[in-house]
Amino acid sequence: MNKRRLSKQQQRRINEQRTLAAGESAEVAAAHCNGRIISHFGQQLDVESTTADASENPLIVRCHQRANLPALVTGDLVRWEPGEDGSGVVTAVAERRNVFLRPDSMGRDKPVAANLDVVLVVIACVPEPFVNLIDRYLVAIENLGLRAALVLNKTDLLTDSQADITGIMDLYRGLDYPVFEVSAKTSDGMASLQKFLGGLTTVLVGQSGVGKSSLVNNLGGQEASESAEVGELSVGKDKGTHTTTTARLFHLPNCDLIDSPGIREFSLAPLSPEQVCNGFPELRRLLGDCKFRNCSHRGDPGCALIAAAEAGDIDARRWSSFNQILASNES
Numbered sequence: 001m002n003k004r005r006l007s008k009q010q011q012r013r014i015n016e017q018r019t020l021a022a023g024e025s026a027e028v029a030a031a032h033c034n035g036r037i038i039s040h041f042g043q044q045l046d047v048e049s050t051t052a053d054a055s056e057n058p059l060i061v062r063c064h065q066r067a068n069l070p071a072l073v074t075g076d077l078v079r080w081e082p083g084e085d086g087s088g089v090v091t092a093v094a095e096r097r098n099v100f101l102r103p104d105s106m107g108r109d110k111p112v113a114a115n116l117d118v119v120l121v122v123i124a125c126v127p128e129p130f131v132n133l134i135d136r137y138l139v140a141i142e143n144l145g146l147r148a149a150l151v152l153n154k155t156d157l158l159t160d161s162q163a164d165i166t167g168i169m170d171l172y173r174g175l176d177y178p179v180f181e182v183s184a185k186t187s188d189g190m191a192s193l194q195k196f197l198g199g200l201t202t203v204l205v206g207q208s209g210v211g212k213s214s215l216v217n218n219l220g221g222q223e224a225s226e227s228a229e230v231g232e233l234s235v236g237k238d239k240g241t242h243t244t245t246t247a248r249l250f251h252l253p254n255c256d257l258i259d260s261p262g263i264r265e266f267s268l269a270p271l272s273p274e275q276v277c278n279g280f281p282e283l284r285r286l287l288g289d290c291k292f293r294n295c296s297h298r299g300d301p302g303c304a305l306i307a308a309a310e311a312g313d314i315d316a317r318r319w320s321s322f323n324q325i326l327a328s329n330e331s
């Protein structure tokens with residue numbers, strides 16, 4: 001036997017790699033796909049078949065992925081083949097339209113979900129929200145070219161002493177982010193959130209315990225075929241208990257939602273001063289006005305950003321988180 005002749009299987013693999021290496025547009029590559037990743041568990045993936053009748057009766061197959069593929073995430077469009085034991089194998093992935101990344105505990109960027117229309121940053125009256133955490137999310141989202149929206153959940157728990165929380169929401173409204181104030185418990189405000197999400201694929205992100213999974217369940221309604229697991233806050237500490245452990249895509253009557261595991265900290269991967277500016281729309285528009293093109297915005301003469309902040313044109317909370325993020329990138 002001629003050893004240099006490729007087996008059919010090898011030939012097919014090479015063809016697949018060629019398809020990917022050619023850098024096809026997402027549409028063309030996606031046309032070759034027959035599945036979408038709806039969840040992943042370590043080395044295994046749950047792939048939903050997107051071929052005929054799948055919307056009527058979705059076929060979900062537990063798959064492995066070929067070793068030559070990059071790390072796949074929920075929302076990825078893939079090509080898969082049935083295996084011998086009822087499981088399947090993912091053989092190719094479509095070019096991603098976009099991907100939401102966040103750093104792991106070692107500071108390395110890890111993909112969370114792909115092919116998104118919106119990243120919904122969820123905060124709640126409990127656990128207490130921080131402008132700085134919201135801003136770090138927004139900087140990451142803006143720099144990935146994704147669209148951000150904000151939800152304040154648990155408004156049923158809002159007390160008179162928490163007026164600053166509604167002030168925070170007004171701050172982001174003033175910056176033109178879509179902002180919603182809701183209660184997944186009482187359904188207050190949910191109708192306008194549902195309308196906004198219509199027809200879109202959205203990933204929900206935010207601290208553990210803010211109610212991301214509860215929002216998914218509320219939006220899924222009574223007839224939802226499956227629900228996301230919800231966990232109580234820790235007793236005495238009002239902190240989330242990391243109930244959701246993997247990003248999972250839910251098909252809801254009018255939209256697709258990806259529930260993601262909550263986090264305690266969101267530290268950004270290293271960014272240049274320009275990238276940090278990019279994450280603040282009210283500062284981004286001043287960028288060209290600094291005296292020096294390579295202005296660090298940290299005390300350089302003729303800095304348009306500092307001038308605007310000193311003139312009171314930039315909200316003090318935002319200016320403080322901008323400087324914190326710049327400082328964290330200097331070390």
Ligand SMILES: Nc1nc2c(ncn2[C@@H]2O[C@H](COP(=O)(O)OP(=O)(O)OP(=O)(O)O)[C@@H](O)[C@H]2O)c(=O)[nH]1
Binds near residue numbers: 153211262
């Ligand atoms: N009072 C009130 N409690 C809520 C609301 N939404 C969620 N909760 C409660 O908040 C707790 C946490 O909810 P989850 O939905 O598990 O929060 P999560 O953001 O998915 O948390 P992780 O999966 O750990 O990231 C649960 O006890 C929920 O019942 C709300 O609108 N009002």
Ligand SMILES: [Mg+2]
Binds near residue numbers: 213
């Ligand atoms: Mg959850």
Ligand SMILES: [Zn+2]
Binds near residue numbers: 297298303304306
């Ligand atoms: Zn400057």
